Amino acid sequence: MKGLAFFNGSPVSTRERVESEKNYLRCLQYERTSESDSTIDADLHPRYAELMVKYGADMVPSSKALVGPSNLASELVSVTIRNLSFASNGSLEPVTKKLPRSLPVSKLQLLVKQLFGLDPRLQQLSVRVFKDAPPTSLDDDKASLAYYGVVEGSEIFINEGKA
Numbered sequence: 001m002k003g004l005a006f007f008n009g010s011p012v013s014t015r016e017r018v019e020s021e022k023n024y025l026r027c028l029q030y031e032r033t034s035e036s037d038s039t040i041d042a043d044l045h046p047r048y049a050e051l052m053v054k055y056g057a058d059m060v061p062s063s064k065a066l067v068g069p070s071n072l073a074s075e076l077v078s079v080t081i082r083n084l085s086f087a088s089n090g091s092l093e094p095v096t097k098k099l100p101r102s103l104p105v106s107k108l109q110l111l112v113k114q115l116f117g118l119d120p121r122l123q124q125l126s127v128r129v130f131k132d133a134p135p136t137s138l139d140d141d142k143a144s145l146a147y148y149g150v151v152e153g154s155e156i157f158i159n160e161g162k163a
Helices: 014-034 048-055 062-067 105-116
Strands: 076-083 095-100 123-128 155-160
Touching: 014 048, 076 105, 095 105, 105 123, 105 155
Parallel strands: 076 155
Antiparallel strands: 076 095, 123 155
């Protein structure tokens, strides 16, 4: 949707477009590495080649993003977890943790439960990779933090949803 200027009555900013296009590429890379046939169908994804030319240098190679570095210390990133939920029994003070990029969202939800007392079924987690980027919802429990592009200094937000 290269020419999309408005979505749900709101203008699409340049930053939102860039982050959305990069997220699209991450999703395609993740799918490509999890399937036996690792080619991208140009009919289904006509902008893939164009976006790879545009952002390819910014993207972590899919094999490294999913498998990660060989030693755990080099895979750890420092992230700040911010509790925005008043329903939790925990503190609203941010907590900074070193987490492996290979950590699945489901395990992150268990950590959030330990830290803030919010049941995983009620958690709505999102991540902001760069300070001026919009948050991205962590909606795939099986995906890793690397899949969502988590880097050193990223912020994870905890909100509450309906069970």
